[in-house]
Amino acid sequence: MAEATQLDAPASAEKIAIDGFTEEGENLSPFNEGTVQHGAKKHSHGDAPVIPEASRGERLKSYKLADFAPLNGREEDWRFTPLKRLRGLHNQPLTGTGPTVEVTGATNVLVETVGRDDSRIGSASVPDDRVSAAAWEAFTEATVVTIPVETVADGDVQISINGVDEAPAAQHLIITAERFSKAVVVLDHHGKTTLAQNVEIVVGDGAELTVVSVQEWDDDAVHTSTQQAKIGRNAKFKHVVVSLGGDLVRMTPSSLFTGPGSEVEMYGLYFADAGQHLEQRLLVDHAVPNCKSRVTYKGALQGQDAHTVWVGDVLIRKAAEGTDTYETNRNLLLTDGTRSDSVPNLEIETGLIEGAGHASATGRFDDEHLFYLMARGIDEKTARRLVVRGFLNEVIQQIKVPALEERLTDAVERELAAGNI
Amino acid sequence: MSTLEIKDLHVSIETEQGARKQILKGVSLTINTGESHAIMGPNGSGKSTLASTIAGHPRYLVDSGSITLDGEDVLDMSVDERARAGLFLAMQYPVEVPGVTMTNFLRTAKTALDGKAPSLRHWTKDVKEAMSQLRIDADFAQRNVNEGFSGGEKKRVEILQLELFKPRFAILDETDSGLDVDALKVVSEGVNREHSKGGMGTLLITHYTRILRYIKPDFVHVFVDGRIAEQGGPELADRLEAEGYDRFGTPAAASVDAPAGA
Ligand SMILES: Nc1ncnc2c1ncn2[C@@H]1O[C@H](COP(=O)(O)OP(=O)(O)OP(=O)(O)O)[C@@H](O)[C@H]1O
Numbered sequence: 273m274a275e276a277t278q279l280d281a282p283a284s285a286e287k288i289a290i291d292g293f294t295e296e297g298e299n300l301s302p303f304n305e306g307t308v309q310h311g312a313k314k315h316s317h318g319d320a321p322v323i324p325e326a327s328r329g330e331r332l333k334s335y336k337l338a339d340f341a342p343l344n345g346r347e348e349d350w351r352f353t354p355l356k357r358l359r360g361l362h363n364q365p366l367t368g369t370g371p372t373v374e375v376t377g378a379t380n381v382l383v384e385t386v387g388r389d390d391s392r393i394g395s396a397s398v399p400d401d402r403v404s405a406a407a408w409e410a411f412t413e414a415t416v417v418t419i420p421v422e423t424v425a426d427g428d429v430q431i432s433i434n435g436v437d438e439a440p441a442a443q444h445l446i447i448t449a450e451r452f453s454k455a456v457v458v459l460d461h462h463g464k465t466t467l468a469q470n471v472e473i474v475v476g477d478g479a480e481l482t483v484v485s486v487q488e489w490d491d492d493a494v495h496t497s498t499q500q501a502k503i504g505r506n507a508k509f510k511h512v513v514v515s516l517g518g519d520l521v522r523m524t525p526s527s528l529f530t531g532p533g534s535e536v537e538m539y540g541l542y543f544a545d546a547g548q549h550l551e552q553r554l555l556v557d558h559a560v561p562n563c564k565s566r567v568t569y570k571g572a573l574q575g576q577d578a579h580t581v582w583v584g585d586v587l588i589r590k591a592a593e594g595t596d597t598y599e600t601n602r603n604l605l606l607t608d609g610t611r612s613d614s615v616p617n618l619e620i621e622t623g624l625i626e627g628a629g630h631a632s633a634t635g636r637f638d639d640e641h642l643f644y645l646m647a648r649g650i651d652e653k654t655a656r657r658l659v660v661r662g663f664l665n666e667v668i669q670q671i672k673v674p675a676l677e678e679r680l681t682d683a684v685e686r687e688l689a690a691g692n693i
Numbered sequence: 694m695s696t697l698e699i700k701d702l703h704v705s706i707e708t709e710q711g712a713r714k715q716i717l718k719g720v721s722l723t724i725n726t727g728e729s730h731a732i733m734g735p736n737g738s739g740k741s742t743l744a745s746t747i748a749g750h751p752r753y754l755v756d757s758g759s760i761t762l763d764g765e766d767v768l769d770m771s772v773d774e775r776a777r778a779g780l781f782l783a784m785q786y787p788v789e790v791p792g793v794t795m796t797n798f799l800r801t802a803k804t805a806l807d808g809k810a811p812s813l814r815h816w817t818k819d820v821k822e823a824m825s826q827l828r829i830d831a832d833f834a835q836r837n838v839n840e841g842f843s844g845g846e847k848k849r850v851e852i853l854q855l856e857l858f859k860p861r862f863a864i865l866d867e868t869d870s871g872l873d874v875d876a877l878k879v880v881s882e883g884v885n886r887e888h889s890k891g892g893m894g895t896l897l898i899t900h901y902t903r904i905l906r907y908i909k910p911d912f913v914h915v916f917v918d919g920r921i922a923e924q925g926g927p928e929l930a931d932r933l934e935a936e937g938y939d940r941f942g943t944p945a946a947a948s949v950d951a952p953a954g955a
Pocket residue numbers: 706707708709714716734735736737738739740741742743
């Protein structure tokens with residue numbers, strides 16, 4: 273059920289020929305066109321043309337909302353999102369108070385609430401879509417969490433974000449791991465909301481930072497979140513997205529390498545029930561040499577009109593020699609009526625890389641699987657759970673942060689129970 | 694002793710076009726624990742249909758007749774109940790199950806079959822031992838059920854389950870096809886180990902007599918066009934090998950393949 277493509281370039285300084293591109297590099301068009309669509313329902317935007325994008329690296333970035341044209345749903349980066357269900361995030365003023373933010377856990381990190389004029393605003397991010405820019409213009413104060421130089425956080429940093437109403441709102445967070453610091457930061461989203469969020473993440477030289485964003489919103493929540501990380505030299509960054517609850521959740525995490533020798537792991541796990549739209553569009557920007565990235569996202573879907581989107585953009589710029597990257601997305605369709613879009617994009621502008629590859633696969637849990645398990649004595653409900661749990665737990669195990677494993681496993685269990693699985 | 698009794702079984706399927714097609718046209722067969730039965734017959738004669746109907750695959754619709762296990766109505770049981778009652782089907786084409794490791798699958802099934810979780814220490818040892826006897830690599834334990842296994846590996850894993858689950862009746866649907874001589878031997882030894890304990894009845898479906906050199910049947914049944922056309926002892930298998938199914942006079946009847954290395 274897997275389709276995989278792998279490009280392996282030997283780690284040699286020699287000019288090497290890889291089928292399909294020159295030393296100058298080239299957009300690998302088969303990858304860029306690789307929309308994989310599964311499920312019974314036709315795409316709702318019909319045949320309307322999608323505005324093409326020359327390169328992911330050339331996408332507009334700006335702090336000004338006015339620089340972004342109003343959305344019509346045909347833009348490359350919005351074509352899967354049902355704009356009507358954004359509840360005004362894309363075309364209404366974001367004047368709500370938004371969810372509360374409470375930071376607990378580690379005692380040796382610095383937590384501040386600052387105004388718009390704080391010098392650290394903008395230290396990692398520049399909005400690259402209209403909703404992110406709208407949130408940037410609208411937020412009034414930001415929560416800043418700083419792990420000081422050479423500090424190992426003495427516990428997980430818990431950021432509890434609790435929504436109480438549905439007025440469209442903006443929120444701004446900054447997480448800074450200063451050089452040689454080490455921490456795990458967990459953003460927990462609960463309650464009801466209509467929220468456009470920007471999370472800036474700075475990973476200093478030699479720092480090791482894990483940021484986990486868990487979306488366990490109420491059923492009718494709407495949440496967009498741009499989480500951009502700027503990664504220094506010889507640093508390690510792990511980013512984990514867990515999207516379970518909410519009517520529409522759209523996560524756009526990115527990792528920008530700014531110094532050589534760094535490693536990024538980006539994980540995602542999502543479970544969409546009937547009617548839910550869970551979208552994740554990520555970018556890994558290899559702008560400097562000798563960095564490594566691994567991306568693994570897995571999702572399960574069940575129920576009428578459960579829809580998930582995964583778009584994985586990996587950009588290997590001309591300067592990024594010695595890059596090693598691999599991204600994977602797997603989806604499991606548990607019932608008919610679900611739809612999963614999976615689009616890996618790999619743009620390579622230099623041939624002098626260690627390796628670059630991707631895999632995307634969508635499989636069905638069908639009656640034959642059920643028959644096989646039941647023929648071994650396992651009842652139907654246990655059989656379904658076994659499959660979903662096993663499938664999603666594979667990601668949890670890979671994250672390798674033991675303290676998180678139990679929490680995430682529990683979150684998946686809650687979701688299975690709620691979804692009557 | 695237990696008895697699996699099939700009486701005058703008529704089974705049909707619904708074809709893709711929505712028509713109903715009769716496949717089993719009155720099959721009667723009685724198997725006791727401790728006995729070994731072989732079913733041979735040409736392609737399409739309904740052997741897998743019989744096996745799948747016993748296991749309860751929803752595709753097969755029973756029109757009339759009965760299947761009982763020590764007098765209990767098997768047709769009334771769900772698929773998992775049948776397995777818990779002691780029926781085991783080693784499938785002709787075992788399916789790949791995404792997301793579930795062999796380890797997790799085996800333990801969950803064993804727990805369901807026994808009604809309680811196996812003692813972890815003994816269980817791990819049993820699994821390891823059974824795997825090594827069947828020459829299954831230890832790393833298979835961490836792989837997803839049947840995912841990416843070769844045809845022969847899938848068959849070995851079916852027999853691994855047979856040895857670990859210890860059913861009262863094992864139905865082996867062409868477990869021998871796709872196996873080379875060495876694998877055939879390893880797999881047959883697995884079945885014989887279990888069979889020799891005396892608590893299991895075996896129904897072996899095959900096209901070839903070569904497996905019958907390792908697993909000696911007490912009875913041989915010839916399946917033709919949804920019915921048992923002839924029954925006998927082990928000598929019947931040899932006769933089929935020499936003569937084929939021609940004398941049963943069906944158009945589908947082809948000759949039995951000569952065993953490898955004959
Ligand atoms: N889905 C289906 N649609 C139509 N006919 C089917 C379907 N499934 C099975 N059959 C038919 O039922 C008949 C019996 O098939 P069955 O698989 O039981 O045969 P078999 O004896 O096991 O054959 P083989 O030796 O090839 O395994 C065949 O004629 C087959 O074509």
